[in-house]
Amino acid sequence: MSMQGPIATHRQATGIPTGRLAVWWLLASEIFIFGGLVLCFVLFKLNGTPGFEDASLTSVAAGAINTFVLLTSSLTVVLAHAAIEEGNVEKSFKYIWYTVGFGFVFLGIKTYEYTGKIIHGHIITENLFWSFYYTMTGLHALHVIGGMIIMAIISFDIKKGYNFQRVELIGIYWHFVDLVWIFLFPLLYIANF
């Protein structure tokens, strides 16, 4: 394994490489961001706030396809990690770009959804449901875009023969992005309880 790069990537005090520990810290803070939004959504819904019946207007098919896309992208990124552990840079590079491709598909479907909703007048200020919908899915989409950019950078790094450990780190982040969507899907698309 390559040992080049910042010292934080190959020293440790907890038995966990510092880079990986940092990613887990980042995810712990992300739990507050998305968890806070999800809990507030649930509170307002349980309180019977008007507008939440609009959940029936979201497209279950689009949400389900996007869940499929993200679950599959999670598979490709973990296969990229497995490949780099075997020292197979080409295979890892290929799987990273499959993941980036799935990210584009996800964003494409999301854009299609947004366009349809906005054309029908469902904008962020319409009511509390749409405020939550655009805030949560928009913030999630920003995380997808961020992950794609970082993955693209890492893919070229490993081609040059360094920072192999970052494939695992971006993988952990990407799985979290998938995990958030696993909760957003039932909340915003399928559960009109």
Next chain:
Amino acid sequence: MSETHGHPNYIKIWYWLLFLLIISTVGPMLEIPIVTLITAFGIAIVKSYMVAANFMHLKFEKKIIWLLLLMSICLLGVFFFGVGSDVMMTEGDQWIDCIEDKSCVEQRL
């Protein structure tokens, strides 16, 4: 980098995740509230555990990571009950409607 541990069968886990996705999508179509809750949210918890444990390798991680995540979730619980009382309980002796009663606005000035 990763410690020495075997890799789970990722393809098999992916198949399971897709199977659970189908159930979580079809279940709510029955329009029975309890079935919706179980199939939508119950399965979301199972799916997220499968992703975290196998794809994120959480089941191979040291306890400190579990504690870190547990701390986050506990603090989220504190946040929930803190905000919950504000959102859910809008009536009571201690509440002042600042739109009708201007005294609370004056108190702030």
